[in-house]
Amino acid sequence: MTMKNNPIILVINDDGISSKGILFLSSLMSNLGEVFVIAPDSDRSGLSHSMTLNHPISIQPVDKDKNKYMCSGTPVDCVKLGVNKILPRLPDLCVSGINHGSNHSINGLYSGTLHGAMEATIQGIPSISFSHLSYDDSVDLTAYSSLITKICLNTIKYNLPEGITLNINFPNINFDQIKGVKLCNPSKGKWHEEFNIIKKQNNKSYYKISGKFTSVNKNIETDSWALHNNFISIVPTAINYSSDLTINELKYLENVF
């Protein structure tokens, strides 16, 4: 990483370029370096690591003085397009969010906020995803300024372990009730989905998905426990999605050939 005296910071999200979370985060990052904001033109929640292969993506400056661009694609598209077509060099940091809503437990798998940050990790950029458990976008984020600044400065200075993205979630309580920070694993969790029928036409049924999430928060090593017990959770998320332990457990499958 060069030019650490004036780091370049890429700011992305999945809630869209007008969300309060990204406005706050980009404003905060402008204290640390030169900020580029490249974000979806509207809400792209739940798009995970998806990218746009089958049709063109558009990108346009929103406010040229502020290096701010909106894109018709996914968070992963924003990162790829930013690195290839917008940024003057590989940035020193990518921050994603602050997402309005939880990305702990299995929700990280669906999250465009986290997976946009993971794409930046793949591109070789130290990268952090921030989410607040409240879906109310009027929640006060300013109390987190000092903590976020420390974590970002630390990451610019020391980098992160190779192939690791930080997935940080803030509990849905007032800041003065927060007890601390926990490094942890994602907990088990389950969405109990409901598919509400919207209409039936010809042979087609149209459904809208909704649901209720429950996580298991008994295990003290997990993000659900941490958040339930008034801690901020940090999960080091790996680009390498395999399970070393089960490789040995499943070795016998090599004999099927």
Next chain:
Amino acid sequence: MTMKNNPIILVINDDGISSKGILFLSSLMSNLGEVFVIAPDSDRSGLSHSMTLNHPISIQPVDKDKNKYMCSGTPVDCVKLGVNKILPRLPDLCVSGINHGSNHSINGLYSGTLHGAMEATIQGIPSISFSHLSYDDSVDLTAYSSLITKICLNTIKYNLPEGITLNINFPNINFDQIKGVKLCNPSKGKWHEEFNIIKKQNNKSYYKISGKFTSVNKNIETDSWALHNNFISIVPTAINYSSDLTINELKYLENVF
């Protein structure tokens, strides 16, 4: 798992319901149990673990006698809708694919084939993703019938470790050249993307993404090595995406608060 004498098998993919890979796989599975095919109505490659939150999803029977449905959503939507609205009970196996094109190395992260299968794992269904490295859909898959059957019967009988999906890739060579099966980790890899400008209109630039993938195949423990050396690769993919090792390495971040 009940009714193993007549297992229920869910077949999904991301290439779309008319692709040769899913026609072959569903036909093969009909020898093992009662097959339900629930697949996207057209190509949904590169959609990873994305789900449709912001608008309704449609589903319609394609051929009612054969339990075959096509869906306007993503592979993950197909699984969620199938489990909630179509299937008579939780199936005994989910198979995804056979994808026309590679899902080894970091490509698994982008893959709707793999992530549809991972959603089935989340739902509690033993689940396997199959991909062939050839993008040519006229490739002969019949040679794999016996191997796929063995792996599926084995998985129905013994299940898989909790939270693990098998990501299986076939090398792009004739079947008689294949040396065997390797259980392995995903290798490192990198897409060298190109964004080709399609048009500029008003303030917007329209790009179409293409690129060239290179993987590192020197490490004998990886899928890229296995495939490059004429083996079938099996990567046990974990729903828990954290890295235990780096949790300890990053514990010092707990002191930022």
